[in-house]
Amino acid sequence: MTTTGDRTPALPPSPAPGTARAQQRTRTRPAVLAQDGWAAWALGTVAQSYLALLAALTAIAVVPLGFGWGGSVVQTGSMRPVISPGDVVLTTALPETSPVPLGAVVQFRSTAPDGQERLVVHRIVEPGQSKGEWVTQGDANADPDSAALTRDDITGQGRLLVRWVGLPSTWLRTGQLAPLAGWLALTVAAVWVAAWSWPRRQRPDDRPTGSLHGGAGGPALTRGAALVTAVALVGGGMLLPAERASAAFSARTAMSGNSFTVGTWPTLALGRVSSYAVLASTRIANVALLGIGSSVGGSVAVSPGTSVTGFWPWDVTGSTDRDTAAARNARVDALALYEGARTRTATATAPATVTGALTPGVYRRTGPVAVSGTLTLDARGDSSALFVVQGSSLTFGQNARVVLANGASPDRVFFVSTSTTSVGDGAAVRGVLLSSGDIVLGRSSTLAGRAVSVNGAVTLTAASVTQP
Structure with a gap:
């Protein structure tokens, strides 16, 4: 008799050692990263970037701080939109042998109205009224800074701009906890995702088929390393640099990448207006008197108008530009020049009748201004000294004279009218006539400077204009 033995049930095959390890790590990975594919790859790439x-x-x-550079975090938006609070400004000391850089962005210490000393980053726009003083202004501010600057006040010249990196420091110091908490959460999450998604070296038996990284993958960084990375990035963002500045670089700053390049300050700079002795918006007219016409020692331009009448070819020594590209460009700069002069902060109130002597400054009157007799503009030996005389209209009386003394330059003298300007017969004027409306030069009058009407016409009646 044959006996049949008991059958033992078959056991499931044991998983390969590598597969078990991969499954264990997969169970501990974040859900999104547990599936290798484009979503996991994209999320990891964003976090790492x-x-x-x-x-x-x-x-x-x-790094530049270790080489003697200075650093400060911008706290205010006085030079927006190009530079915002939270940007970091890096500066270097101004060498003793270097002149004060007119037009440059500098860092200096200033006393605030509350008596507290603060760090300021503004642009030097022009020399001050006293020798050795300089006027600064934020490019986004309508007015210059109230206190003049001396060389000893300058702590550095702007060299490098690093965007955004000081925002956590700003949030921390100003108590803005919501954006600070959001940034902290984002940074910690990015470190965690990057730690899990970074490709790692694996053993041959640890590579499931179809894995984007060649394996189920564990963190390339240990949790301890990820924690150290997060602390370093968070600490760096909140603690550097320690100094705080109340302003930043400007919208007029020329940028090459993040490098700062000093540019000239455009306010009250002639720019392309400097190419012309007479510049008008609608027309330029020469009115002869008893057969004697006007003369222009330089070039004339009109734009957007095209009318230039009454001149013989020899009356204008330079070019005559009728709404050319050069004329249009010059008018653009003339409009900026007029606006800068019109809105410049007054240093004194101009009398109804201006005569005698004036020192450098901005003299403004809300009503009409007349110049009579002899007006002497004394630069006190400073060739860059600025004179601005502004009124709702300007009238130079018959035989009035404007005399420039002690280094005053005609291109730094601006007679600004928000309507019309009239130069009387026989008057001798030096400087730039800058008018919103018409400019009329009377019989036998002379102008050593420029006549610029940004919205009107310029008429010469047997007059003479000489471009500096």
Whole structure:
């Protein structure tokens, strides 16, 4: 008799050692990263890119400090929109042998109205009224700073701008906890995602088929390393640099990448107006008197109008531009020049009748201004001294004279009218006539300077204009 033995049930095959390890790590990974694919790859790439940018900006802001540069975090928006609070300004000391850089952005210490000393980053726009003083202004501000600056006040000249990296420091100091908490959460999450998604070296038996990275993958960074990375980035963002500045670089700053290049201050700069002795918006007219016409020692231009009448070819020594590209460009600069002069902060109130002597400054009157007799503009030996005389209209009396003394330059003298300007017969004027409306030069009058009407016409009646 044959006996049949008991059958033992078959056991499931044991998983390969590598597969078990992969499954264990997969169960511990974040849900989004547990599935290798484009979503996991994209999320990891975004996290790594964010951390790389944050680390690079932090390094750019920190490394120069080790080479003697200064650094400060901008706190206010006086030079927006190009520079915002939270940007970091890096500066270098101004060498003793270098002149004060007119037109440059500098860092200096100033006493606020509350008596507290503060760090300011503004542009030097012009020399002050006293020798050795300089006027500064934020490019986004309508008026210059109230206190003049001396060389000893300057702590550095702007050299490098690092965007955004000081925002956590600003939020921390100003108590803006909501954006600070959001940034902290974002940075910690980015470190965690980057730690899990970074490709790692794996053993041959640890590579499931179809894995984007060649394996189920565990963190390339340990949790301890991820924690250290997060602390370093967060600490760097909140603690550097320690100094705080109340302003920043300007909208007029020329930028090459993040490098700062000093440019000239455009306010009250002639720009392309300097190419012309007479510039008008609608027309330029020469009115002869008893057969004697006017003469222009230089070029004339009109734009957007095209009318230039009454001149013989020899009456104008330079070019005659009728709504050419050069004329249009000059008018653009003339409008900026007029607006800058019109809105400039007054240093004194101009009398109804201006005569005698004036020192450098901005003299403004809300009503009409007349110049009579002899007006002497004394630059006190400073060739860059600025004179601005402004009124609702300007009238130079018959035989009135404007005399420039002690280094005064005609291109730094501006007679500004918000309507019309009239130069009487026989008057001798030096400087720039800058008018919103018409300019009329009377019989036998002379102008050593420029006649610029941004919205009107310029008429010469047997007059003479000589371009400086």
